[in-house]
Structure formats: structure tokens, C-alpha cells
Amino acid sequence: MQPQPASRRSFLKTSLALAASASALSHGEQLLAADGDAPLIAYIGTFSSPLSDVLPTQVDLPPGNGRGIHIFRVDRQTGAMTPAGVHELGTSPSCLALNKAGTRLYSANETDRVGETKEGTVSAFSIDRKTGQLTLLNTVRSGGAGPTYVSLHPSGRFLLVANYFGGSVAVLPVQTDGRLGEPTDVQNDAGPIGPARAKNAPPGSFAFSGHDRTHAHMIQADPSGKFVLHVDLGLDRIYVWKFDDQNGKLVANDPAWVELPPGDGPRHFHFHPNGRWFYSIQEEGSTIVLFDYDAKAGRLTARQTVSTLPTGFGGSNFCSELLVSEDGKFVYAGNRLHDSIGIFAIGADGTLTHVADEWTRGNYPRSFTFDPTGRFLYCGNQRGDNVAVFAVDRATGLLKFTGQYVPVGNPSHIVFLEGDSR
Template sequence: MQIQPALFRLSKRMALSIALLTMTSMPLRAETPPPALFAYVGTYNPNGEGVYLFKVDSQSGALSRVKVVSNLPNAAQLSLDGAGKTLYVASEVANYKDSQHGVLAAYAVNRADGSLTLLNQQDAQGKMPVYVALTPKQNYLLAANYGSGSVASFPVAEDGSLLPAASVQQSAGPAGAARPEAAPIGSFAASGHDAPHAHMIASDPNGKFVFSTDLGLDRIYQWRFDQSNGSLAPNTPAFIKASSAGAGPRHFVFHPNGRYVYLINEEASTLTLYHFDQSSGTLQEQQTISSLPKNYQGTSFASGLTLSHDGRFLYVANRLHNSIVQFAIGAQGKLSWVEETWTRGDYPRSIVIEPQGRYIYALNQRSDNITQFAIDKHSGKLHFIDRYTGLGSPSQMVFVR
């Protein structure tokens, strides 16, 4: 009767030994590393040489330069398709095939090493293309030409290449006020109120309507967009005036809920909230506030803006003041000031948040560098992490895995 417990204990020890032997003999499975993250940065000549490829550290967000992947001159404006297969580059050259126009280029992306292969080029249908954006279905590329004030849509072929323009619209009208009435005291921010200057064009999240800004005419154009043929037709009304005379509407962004639009006015250094009517495709102004500190006086040019991934905060870049200003988004999309952060560089042309929402980068055009800031996931506040990336005249950055 006393043998059974002993046998039982022996059986347990044998089972444990077998289990341990089995575990130690099994090959260890290595953790799968996260897919490589690349960044493309467009630059201006002569300091910049074209489009640069960087590797982005998956943990620290540090940028490591790999090489120049396109020597297209003044390749300052970029747009990447949702699948990360095609990069579109707008070059602000003024002599594409003796047309006195800029050029748009489509590149196939090698997802393994980030290298680019040119697919084709198209006349931008205007001078100095300063903005390109894909429509939600990724089947048209929209372009805004600052030098001539024209906007255009280009069909995207199955391989990602660009077909000739499907629709071209030329703005016309009296130039806006020579001096921005809402600018700070002492401001001499007057950069383009002499003729039409289209500065941005982008679709609403559903792809039914398109908006474009004209800095020179102080207008925000409202377009109906035909997704079957790419045509841009004036909405009713065809445009609305900027929030103040001489404000110089520049860039805008849709809130993730699709109902709010935030627009930065370059010369007045103001930020305007519009409510977007999703049925009519029109904008209604709701709020306009300064992008600069309350007591600031002098000249500054507002430039880029971007939303936190969760839609709780809006970040705005100021050139000459050289700051990133954080705004909290409240009820009905209303904005309230949180704080300002020095960019540690000069003339931030754009600001961009990396895909995981942990870091924001300032592309400082005149100081030839990119500076990096950590984003607090709760407060949204920025913290400079003492990291500079030297690069000649950076303008815009996009990410691809």
C-alpha cells in the first residue's frame, strides 16, 4: 500500500523531466522585427539635391540618411499612395519641355530598400506646382500651381503612372489686400498679393468635393468633383473669401470626423475653423484665432499644420517666429491655445507626425535641418529630444513601411 505514493511521485518526476527535455529541444522562435520604416524628404535647390531617402528607427524615431533617390530639381512637394507603392513628386521647375510649367513625376517604390524607379512625368499645367494630393480612391492626383494660379486633376493609371490632365481650372480676379489686416502690429508679411497663387488642393474624405486655396486672391475655392472622369466643376458658391483681407489662405486639414476643416492663413498668421456641410460640399467659417503668442509683434509667416492621430490636438508651424503651436480641439471643433515650442531651427516650412503618432518633425528650410520632438500621449505636449538631422532646404516628408 505504501508503494503507490512512491510510484506516483516517480511518475510525476519522469513527466516533468520529459516536458523539460521537450521544451529545451524545441528551437527558439525569434521575435519578428517590425517592418522597416522609410521617409522621403523633398528639398529645394541649390542646398537640397532632390528627394532624399531616410531610414527611421522604429523605437527612437531617429532619421538616418541613406541616399538621394531622385535628382529632380526643386522636388519639394510629395504625395504617397495608400499602399506605399507609388511616390508622386512635384518639381517647381519653370521650363518643363519649354512649356514654362512645372512637372509632376510618378515613381515606383521598392518596399524592400526604399529606392525609386521613374514611371513617367506629366506637365503640371501651370507654373510652380506647390502641392499634390491623391483623392480618396487613389485614382486621381490633384495639383496646385502657385506661379500661375491653376489647379488640375490627373488620372492615375493601374501601374501608378500619371495620365494627361483630366481637368484644369484657372483662377482669376482682383488681387487681395496688399497688407494683411489681421496680422500682428509691425508685420510686413506680404508675399503674394499680386496675382492668382493657388497654394493647396485636396479632396474631402468622401471624394465628392474638392477645395483649393488661392493666397493671391484671398479665396477658398469650392469644387464638385466627378470621380468617374476627374472633372472639377465650380460649386455654389464657387468660392468663399478668406477670413480677413490679405490673410493669404495657405494649407488646410480635415478633422478625422470629416465635419471640421482647419485652415492656416500665411500672411495674417491666423488659424480658421470651418464647418463642412457634407451634403452641399460648402464651408462655413466658425472661428479665427492667431497662430502666434498673444503679445507677439512683427513679421511672421504661418506655414504648415497637422492633426494628432486621435484628433484631439492641432499643431501649427510659424516661420520667422520659428515655433510649433499646440491647440486643443473642443466642442464643435473650437480651438484653444495650449503652448508654443521653439523649433530649434529657422523657417519651418512644414511639420509632420510619424505613423505611430509618437514624434513630430519640423522641416526647417533656412537652417537646413530637421528637428524632432516627442509627443506626450496624454497631454499632446511636445518635448525636444536634442536630435538634429542636417539636410539642405527640406520642404516635405512622407513615410512608408
């Protein structure tokens, strides 16, 4: 049977539906359409030197197979990554941060070889926004051994650094040309070390990674920039600092920290888009804790604890990354050894409900990141030497593997840059 010509009424109905669909595009999809000709660039930080030197307390890990900061061009439609070069480094750029303008990249170089105090370093790079290629601006000491995390203060005038093996956090000024200055402040964590056995560890767990000394694992300002928070895995604490943005100084808040259950080991955290809910993931306890955040006082109050693992799990697991979706509907939690991403729905009151678990298609998922549209999630499987690409169902939160593996040695962290087509 031949198709009948469409009536004027059906044509109008279709046109209206298409117009409504177009007007309902999410911010990410609008961005995709508007910037379709501009390059989308991904930078992947890696462990690039022998981990026996970089991570002396984790001798079971394989040698660092990365070559520095790996650069890729990303297909906005399919999520596919095409290699675009490597900026080779003699140290491990395990964490990366971009400035808001997309003109500078900063890397935490996870080593402990600089000077008499055996510190690590942080590097600043300028970016060619057309090609994504990097030019080293300078490298400075990080204020402690083994820097594992860097983030930019909302003002853009300071870089915040967490030194895992040094058990310290530091503030580095960002100069007008993007270069980094020497630390304006260094704070060393101190207190009683937590037990080897996490209070909330799964049955049969031998997960023990950081309760041998102080280990600052993440540092980031709150959305206002008035406070800076950092976690110490070995002390089972989340610290809160008032931030002096004129002098780059950290001033202890009152109270100065909140305690997590003994041995659970807070690793990473993420604010909800509303700024009132704060989620922390515990590396050895395999839990997520929901805190209410008082932005005026910089105060955290715990309200819910959930396991990152499926019901009935037994054995060892090390949690890694934690992300809140941009729309504030879901939390994603990384499980190493179980090699999964736990997916949790966020309720109207901020509480979490387990939705599903997605296999990461690789070994030891250290981190994962959404692309700028939120349509794809990229998971760095550290021991699997690959990045696996997943499509995100933003209605259900579920992940679907696209079949794409990106070979990268010891991937540690991924950031995305909206390039310039001009």
C-alpha cells in the same frame, strides 16, 4: 534590506495591470509592436535647384541646397533617422504623396521651364518596399508653373496638383501601372487680388508673400472624395469643386468659394477626423480659422478665428503648415520667422484653445509631419537645412525636442512609408 519575494496576490495584481496596459495600447503603439521588424522609411522632398529660378518673387531666400528626394530609415523606438540614399532630381520635389498601397510616390517639381507655356512637372516613382529606393516611372507637365502641392484623390485614380506660380489647379489620371497621364482638367483662378497688408497681421508686420497675383497653394479632396477643395493665397479664397471621378473633371460648387479676410492669405488646411470641422491656416494673417463643413453640400461656414502667435507678439511672421492630430485632440500650426509650432487644444465643439508654443530648433519651419504612430513629430526647417525630431505627449499635445537634428538641405515636405520585411 533584501527585497521580499512577491506574494501570489501582488503577482496577480501586477499581471492584471500589465494585461490592462497592453489592452489599452493606442492604434499607433499596436502598429509599432506588430510591424517592429518591418522598415519604416521617410522621404524628404527638398528645394534642389537655385531658388532664384524656382521662386522669382522670393529673392531673399537662399539657394536650394537639397539634392532631390532624400531617403531615410527610421528607428521606431527613438525616432532617429539614418540616411538610406538620395534620388537626385534636376528640379525641386517640394511636395510628395504616397499611394495607399505604399507602392508609388509622386512629387511636385517646383519649376517653370517646360514647354512654351513654361509649366512645372510632376513625377511618378515605383518603390522598392524593402529598401525604400525609388525608380522613376515618368514625368508629365503639371498644368501650370511652379507646382507646390500634390495629393491623391481617395479613389487613387487621380493626382490633384496646385500650381503656385501658375495660379491653377490640375487633375492628372493615375494609370494602372502608377504612371501619370496628361491633365484631364486644368482650372485657372481669377478674381481681384488681395491687399499687401493682411487684415489680421500682427502689429508691425511686413509679411507680404503672395498678393501680387493668383497663387494656388494647396489642393485636396474631402474625406468622401465627392468634393475637392483648394486655396488661392493671392485671392484670399478657399474654392470648393464637385469632382467628376469618371472623367477627372472639376465642376464649380454652389457657392464656388468662401472668402477669407483681405490679405490674410490662406495657405494650407486640414480636416478633423470627424469630417465636420475644417481648419485653415493663413500665411500672412497668422491665423487659424475653424469652419463647419457640410459634407452633403460641400459648404464651409466660418465659426472661429485665432492667432497662431503668442499674445503680445509684434513683427513679421509667415505661417506654413497645419496639422490635426490623428486622435482629433490638437491642432499644430507652423510659424516662420517666429520659428515655432503653435499648439492648440480642440474643444468638444471644435473650437481651439492655445496650449503652448514650441521652438522648432531651426530657421523657417516650412512643414512638419507625424510618424505613423503619432509618437514623433518631424519638423523641416527650410533655411536651417535640418529636420528636428520631437516626441509628442499625446495627453497634453506638448512637444519635447529629442536632441536629434537630421541634416537635409532645404527640407520642404516629409512622408512616411511602412516598408515590407518580406
